[in-house]
Amino acid sequence: MTITERTITAPEETLALPAGPTIAHRPLGAFTRPQGSEGWTSWLFTVDHKRIGIMYGAAAMFFFLVGGAEALFIRLQLATPNGSVIGAGTYNGVFTMHGVTMVFLVIMPMAAAFANYLLPLQIGARDVAFPRLNAFSFWCFLAGGLLLVSSIFIGGWFQNAPDGGWFNYAPNSGLPFSPSKGIDFYAVGLQITGVASLVSSINLIVTVLNMRTKGMSFFRMPVLTWMLLITQFLLLFAIPVITVALFLLMFDRLWDANFFNVAAGADPLLWQHLFWIFGHPEVYILILPAFGIVSEIIPTFSRKPLFGYHFMVASGIAIGFMGWGVWAHHMFTSGIGPLAVAAFSVSTMFIAVPTGVKILNWLATMYRGRLRFTTPMLYAVGVVSMFTIGGLSGVTHAIAPSDTQQTDTYYIVAHFHYVIFGGALLGLFGGFYFWWPKAFGYKLSEGWGKASFWVMLIGFNFTFGPMHILGLQGMSRRIATYRADEGFALWNMVATIGSFVIAVGVAMFLWNVYTSTRKWQRAGRPDVGPDPWDARGLEWMTASPVPEHNFDSEIEVERLDEFWHRKYGVDENHRVVKTATAEEVAHDGSNTKVHLPSPSYWPIVLGGGILLVGYGLIYNLWLAAAGLVLLVGAIYGWILEPADDPDAAGHHDDHHDDGDGHGDPAGNGGPDGNGESASAAAPADTEEGATVG
Amino acid sequence: MTAETTATEAAAHDGEHHTSTGISNEKLAMWVFLGSECLLFGGLISTYMFNKGRIGPNDIGPNDVFDIPFTSVSSFVLLMSSLTMVFAVSSIARGDLRGNRIWLATTAALGATFVAGQVYEFTAFYSEGLGFTTNLFGSAFYALTGFHGAHVTIGIIMLMSLYVMSMRGNLGPERSETVEIIGLYWHFVDVVWIVIFTIVYLFPQ
Numbered sequence: 001m002t003i004t005e006r007t008i009t010a011p012e013e014t015l016a017l018p019a020g021p022t023i024a025h026r027p028l029g030a031f032t033r034p035q036g037s038e039g040w041t042s043w044l045f046t047v048d049h050k051r052i053g054i055m056y057g058a059a060a061m062f063f064f065l066v067g068g069a070e071a072l073f074i075r076l077q078l079a080t081p082n083g084s085v086i087g088a089g090t091y092n093g094v095f096t097m098h099g100v101t102m103v104f105l106v107i108m109p110m111a112a113a114f115a116n117y118l119l120p121l122q123i124g125a126r127d128v129a130f131p132r133l134n135a136f137s138f139w140c141f142l143a144g145g146l147l148l149v150s151s152i153f154i155g156g157w158f159q160n161a162p163d164g165g166w167f168n169y170a171p172n173s174g175l176p177f178s179p180s181k182g183i184d185f186y187a188v189g190l191q192i193t194g195v196a197s198l199v200s201s202i203n204l205i206v207t208v209l210n211m212r213t214k215g216m217s218f219f220r221m222p223v224l225t226w227m228l229l230i231t232q233f234l235l236l237f238a239i240p241v242i243t244v245a246l247f248l249l250m251f252d253r254l255w256d257a258n259f260f261n262v263a264a265g266a267d268p269l270l271w272q273h274l275f276w277i278f279g280h281p282e283v284y285i286l287i288l289p290a291f292g293i294v295s296e297i298i299p300t301f302s303r304k305p306l307f308g309y310h311f312m313v314a315s316g317i318a319i320g321f322m323g324w325g326v327w328a329h330h331m332f333t334s335g336i337g338p339l340a341v342a343a344f345s346v347s348t349m350f351i352a353v354p355t356g357v358k359i360l361n362w363l364a365t366m367y368r369g370r371l372r373f374t375t376p377m378l379y380a381v382g383v384v385s386m387f388t389i390g391g392l393s394g395v396t397h398a399i400a401p402s403d404t405q406q407t408d409t410y411y412i413v414a415h416f417h418y419v420i421f422g423g424a425l426l427g428l429f430g431g432f433y434f435w436w437p438k439a440f441g442y443k444l445s446e447g448w449g450k451a452s453f454w455v456m457l458i459g460f461n462f463t464f465g466p467m468h469i470l471g472l473q474g475m476s477r478r479i480a481t482y483r484a485d486e487g488f489a490l491w492n493m494v495a496t497i498g499s500f501v502i503a504v505g506v507a508m509f510l511w512n513v514y515t516s517t518r519k520w521q522r523a524g525r526p527d528v529g530p531d532p533w534d535a536r537g538l539e540w541m542t543a544s545p546v547p548e549h550n551f552d553s554e555i556e557v558e559r560l561d562e563f564w565h566r567k568y569g570v571d572e573n574h575r576v577v578k579t580a581t582a583e584e585v586a587h588d589g590s591n592t593k594v595h596l597p598s599p600s601y602w603p604i605v606l607g608g609g610i611l612l613v614g615y616g617l618i619y620n621l622w623l624a625a626a627g628l629v630l631l632v633g634a635i636y637g638w639i640l641e642p643a644d645d646p647d648a649a650g651h652h653d654d655h656h657d658d659g660d661g662h663g664d665p666a667g668n669g670g671p672d673g674n675g676e677s678a679s680a681a682a683p684a685d686t687e688e689g690a691t692v693g
Numbered sequence: 694m695t696a697e698t699t700a701t702e703a704a705a706h707d708g709e710h711h712t713s714t715g716i717s718n719e720k721l722a723m724w725v726f727l728g729s730e731c732l733l734f735g736g737l738i739s740t741y742m743f744n745k746g747r748i749g750p751n752d753i754g755p756n757d758v759f760d761i762p763f764t765s766v767s768s769f770v771l772l773m774s775s776l777t778m779v780f781a782v783s784s785i786a787r788g789d790l791r792g793n794r795i796w797l798a799t800t801a802a803l804g805a806t807f808v809a810g811q812v813y814e815f816t817a818f819y820s821e822g823l824g825f826t827t828n829l830f831g832s833a834f835y836a837l838t839g840f841h842g843a844h845v846t847i848g849i850i851m852l853m854s855l856y857v858m859s860m861r862g863n864l865g866p867e868r869s870e871t872v873e874i875i876g877l878y879w880h881f882v883d884v885v886w887i888v889i890f891t892i893v894y895l896f897p898q
């Protein structure tokens with residue numbers, strides 16, 4: 001590789017970023033950085049947290065349609081007794097993929113979409129701490145997701161799909177009982193998405209801890225920021241545990257290890273413990289982002305500050321800690337012994353307390369507020385009510401004798417859909433409506449939004465409400481058929497109809513996106529303004545859609561809900577009065593001199609390498625070796641990548657060109673988080689990826 | 694908006710100076726990452742302890758293969774590499790680039806000696822009849838120590854990359870933190886080995 005001197009571009013010219021002309025490429029062959037922010041290729045190489053957030057959201061929506069279609073197949077099969085829509089074997093694959101998809105490829109990345117888009121904005125930062133690692137997280141997640149979903153098609157329809165349930169208990173997951181490639185796809189695919197989650201959690205934790213704007217102390221951070229931060233800590237510590245479990249499973253299946261080989265004396269409870277030590281924090285990983293979203297929406301549309309902010313934060317932290325002490329309530333019937341059952345029973349009841357605190361605080365926030373029932377508010381209220389139902393049925397599981405009756409019945413299915421669909425998913429949809437104008441510059445239609453909310457909510461209750469009854473009647477989950485004389489027919493039919501009503505609701509959401517976009521485009525793309533909802537967080541203090549550089553200047557924060565306080569004051573009668581419009585307070589995005597991290601080729605290449613390693617592990621180790629070469633090459637490409645950021649030349653001369661390790665005549669610094677030991681730390685993280693491979 | 698410090702400029706220098714915590718992003722990221730690694734090794738060590746006794750009466754077990762004196766020596770070598778890593782960090786902080794290269798190379802060499810010892814040990818155990826698939830003890834032992842060995846190997850690669858950077862003149866005193874961050878990783882891997890050595894080799898079987 002020859003190193004050519006770079007052209008040093010004159011600062012005046014380069015100050016035109018990001019709207020200005022693109023900068024001349026430096027002749028370093030493959031080792032340049034991509035330029036520009038136009039066209040579809042710029043999305044592939046982007047390191048902008050907002051674009052990455054949007055891509056997370058789009059990918060999650062795609063997987064949501066896949067997982068939703070699987071759900072409809074389940075309901076069709078169960079609509080009538082002795083259903084024959086899909087065979088029992090396919091049914092196993094369908095419900096497993098439904099669960100895996102919805103948990104790992106829908107709720108988690110949707111939450112990641114909000115985390116990526118909003119975290120830096122809410123703390124007043126210009127980007128995340130490590131923009132390239134952020135892009136890598138997304139591509140790595142997408143690689144894992146595509147690998148998992150491709151298992152549906154490879155080698156025939158659902159022939160090689162995972163079919164052991166989403167928690168995939170041993171020893172059923174072993175080769176003798178699951179000889180298809182399905183469990184291999186599960187083990188490898190989830191490891192890849194796990195790497196993505198881990199890298200992303202490190203990145204976002206550092207972002208929140210380190211990149212808060214002036215005056216943004218911890219207790220001035222919005223509750224969403226707090227909940228996302230707690231979520232990232234849960235991911236940080238939970239992901240390695242499932243990684244161990246998946247490694248052991250992979251070793252067993254691919255290289256004949258004995259971890260879950262009962263014939264060799266193994267105890268399959270090991271899998272259950274490892275899985276649920278991850279799996280219970282995972283439940284809070286799914287729900288806490290939605291709690292954060294609701295905590296943003298309800299104060300905005302109640303025109304009151306959030307009731308008990310400190311209690312909200314503290315209860316979130318409490319959930320984060322206690323979430324580690326309740327995992328064995330998933331295992332009450334597995335013979336863990338009376339002492340363990342009693343202890344976990346008590347701890348499970350106890351964790352309902354901080355969750356209850358949240359519910360009551362939301363209600364208190366709405367109490368005597370000036371409520372506006374916009375679409376996001378409807379979703380938020382939907383979360384509060386539906387999650388409460390799910391929470392209450394959850395408390396019935398804490399009581400071990402009752403749980404022993406309910407385990408593996410539809411009562412459990414009803415419970416976790418009330419918390420995950422009724423809690424997490426409704427919250428995320430509310431978030432879509434709430435922040436849509438911020439991300440895209442126009443509101444979604446309120447009419448279609450409200451209609452689709454009610455259709456979804458009614459469909460949801462008709463689908464999952466009856467499952468409580470079915471479960472108490474004794475209908476087992478994961479059984480492909482039931483007999484006519486078992487008395488399950490009525491409520492199953494109701495649930496199936498309900499599931500199609502949900503599908504209509506989702507279709508209405510998509511139609512809303514389409515028509516609202518068209519309407520806005522036809523109207524000549526009118527500006528929605530920085531703050532269409534009269535909201536409270538810093539993210540509303542810049543133009544919509546958010547310009548590439550976020551804020552024009554550093555914001556100094558003096559209190560919680562800073563943006564609100566800049567708009568409102570108190571008159572002599574202690575009445576709240578508007579003192580400034582949002583337009584006056586917010587930045588207009590006109591500062592084009594902001595230094596931005598350059599796009600990069602390597603995150604997506606690295607993701608591709610991981611995808612190859614994944615398929616290689618399952619099918620052919622030579623392919624894995626090729627993937628490994630690509631992966632290592634991408635890591636070194638990443639490290640050797642020039643900090644091709646001409647704007648940096650002006651004010652960045654105290655660093656040396658870090659990332660690229662060739663010395664840099666211009667004295668260009670790395671694109672901040674990207675540089676320096678990002679190059680050094682990156683191998684540490686990414687070579688973890690290598691050991692995964 | 695015409696503020697003289699743009700949000701960016703503040704953010705741009707975050708890497709070194711104006712972070713909210715005062716710790717650079719890179720160093721904080723390494724600490725956070727190591728926190729996660731604790732759980733990875735925690736899971737593996739638990740798996741080992743859970744499984745090491747699950748072997749038949751005539752099966753090959755820990756007492757049949759372990760060579761404590763040998764492993765003690767290689768553990769000592771690895772521990773000494775932490776000392777030389779400290780010298781590497783302090784030498785670059787002082788601006789002694791040649792010393793830095795010497796200590797980086799020494800650390801990598803000590804690490805490589807440890808890995809070589811592990812390779813020898815694995816080969817010896819295998820020839821005595823303990824394979825990865827032989828029994829639960831074999832699977833758990835090789836998985837745990839193999840994961841650790843992979844971590845040491847990655848550390849060696851990073852040290853050698855630093856060495857090459859230094860040779861090319863790209864590792865000056867202003868980058869001493871990079872060496873320090875790699876040092877954090879290296880010390881972590883050593884500490885984990887102390888735990889593994891104690892639990893796997895020294896605890897009565």
